[in-house]
Amino acid sequence: MEVHHVRQLADLERAGDPPPEWVRIMTSKRRKSLVVCGACHDGIHGRRAAETLTL
Template sequence: MEVHHVAKLADLGRPVDRPPWADLMAVRHRKALVVCGTCHAGIHGRKPVPAFTE
């Protein structure tokens, strides 16, 4: 699990322009959202990093 964080809720953008994960943060009035590593990479537009398994 990883935590996605924004500096300000205003950084999430306008309701018509933001993705579903940003809507969830806005509705909950939270600047942080716990997501899996794959989803966090997707939020930032990166390829997922393989999970550490040791």
């Protein structure tokens, strides 16, 4: 497990339209961090495509 973190929730507004699922989860919970598996974390940062996000 890894933790994805953003500096400010406002940074999530620049995620694109429509926003990725991980952005919707973080904004709905009003959290600056999200615990994800390593493959999903790589996908968030564009290192590899993540197929699913499991909570």
